[in-house]
Amino acid sequence: MCFLQQMEFPPRQELFDFHGVSMTQYVTSTWERVQTFKARPDDILIVTYPKAGTTWVSYILDLLYFGQTSPERLTSIPIYDRVPFLEFSHLPMHSGVEQAENLSISPRIIKTHLPVQFIPKSFWEQNCKIFYVARNAKDNVVSYFHFDRMLMIQPDPGDWNSYLKRFMEGKVLFGSWYDHVNGWWKKKQTYSNLHYMFYEDMTEDTEGEIDKLCSFLGLSPSVEEKKQIRGEVHFDSMKKNNMANYSSFPTMDFKISKFMRKGKVGDWKNHFTVAQNEEFDEDYKNKMKDPTLQFRTEI
Numbered sequence: 001m002c003f004l005q006q007m008e009f010p011p012r013q014e015l016f017d018f019h020g021v022s023m024t025q026y027v028t029s030t031w032e033r034v035q036t037f038k039a040r041p042d043d044i045l046i047v048t049y050p051k052a053g054t055t056w057v058s059y060i061l062d063l064l065y066f067g068q069t070s071p072e073r074l075t076s077i078p079i080y081d082r083v084p085f086l087e088f089s090h091l092p093m094h095s096g097v098e099q100a101e102n103l104s105i106s107p108r109i110i111k112t113h114l115p116v117q118f119i120p121k122s123f124w125e126q127n128c129k130i131f132y133v134a135r136n137a138k139d140n141v142v143s144y145f146h147f148d149r150m151l152m153i154q155p156d157p158g159d160w161n162s163y164l165k166r167f168m169e170g171k172v173l174f175g176s177w178y179d180h181v182n183g184w185w186k187k188k189q190t191y192s193n194l195h196y197m198f199y200e201d202m203t204e205d206t207e208g209e210i211d212k213l214c215s216f217l218g219l220s221p222s223v224e225e226k227k228q229i230r231g232e233v234h235f236d237s238m239k240k241n242n243m244a245n246y247s248s249f250p251t252m253d254f255k256i257s258k259f260m261r262k263g264k265v266g267d268w269k270n271h272f273t274v275a276q277n278e279e280f281d282e283d284y285k286n287k288m289k290d291p292t293l294q295f296r297t298e299i
């Protein structure tokens with residue numbers, strides 16, 4: 001990379017402990033405003049541990065609500081502006097809170113990567129509908145590693161082996177994957193407006209998962225509309241679509257890796273060594289004790 005290209009990117013941020021979770025400044029600098037955010041009853045919140053399929057579900061929801069009524073959105077507004085990232089704040093971009101507050105559409109669709117204990121209380125008070133998307137830990141860590149390499153404001157990922165260790169220790173942005181998926185799974189037992197989905201199910205049966213999502217929302221799109229949405233949210237379509245593939249997002253170096261990278265279940269097999277896999281599985285057993293929460297690492 002030449003000197004000028006390097007100059008385009010801001011310095012990578014440092015991780016620090018924030019109320020027991022590893023965070024960076026770009027997700028904590030507007031903390032007060034995030035915590036006092038005023039949710040509306042019809043707001044829809046998409047929650048994920050990073051790289052679990054946030055953009056995929058964001059795109060589906062945006063199409064379901066606005067694909068027919070505001071088709072101009074599809075060609076003019078990138079998904080990261082349609083669906084604000086609540087806790088994000090990095091100049092010169094608008095903060096996620098500002099973006100969400102400025103949305104003039106209804107419902108507002110908002111995304112967050114916050115663990116359950118950090119969700120602004122107004123979302124619970126307003127009984128907002130929440131989607132949680134989870135992805136198996138092995139594919140999740142691989143995707144996160146490549147993302148951290150290419151998003152130049154992320155903490156330096158280092159090499160794969162050390163990254164994998166840090167992921168297992170929860171020393172990556174948004175902390176422990178294990179705590180995240182378990183915390184939200186537990187929440188499902190007491191908060192009925194939470195729809196917990198899996199990336200692997202979405203991959204295996206996108207149509208079926210869109211049907212479930214629609215019934216949770218009380219939407220009944222026509223057969224034609226559903227077919228159209230199914231086509232537009234296919235990995236290959238989203239990868240080509242400049243409004244979905246983050247190609248215009250600053251601070252990403254697409255020469256290192258793509259945002260729409262592979263979109264597969266099982267890519268971890270191309271990254272984990274046998275020894276890494278054994279160590280990971282052993283550690284996983286100790287951390288994932290709830291037999292009702294099961295992930296698939298292949299389909």
Ligand code: A3P
Nearest residue numbers: 051052053054055056143234235260261262263
């Ligand atoms: P990979 O890095 O494994 O390819 P997020 O949106 O939460 O950041 O997640 C990004 C991951 O979801 C990336 O995974 C990306 O390729 C994948 N993804 C995005 N859109 C997808 C789609 N339509 N179908 C399958 N995977 C998709």
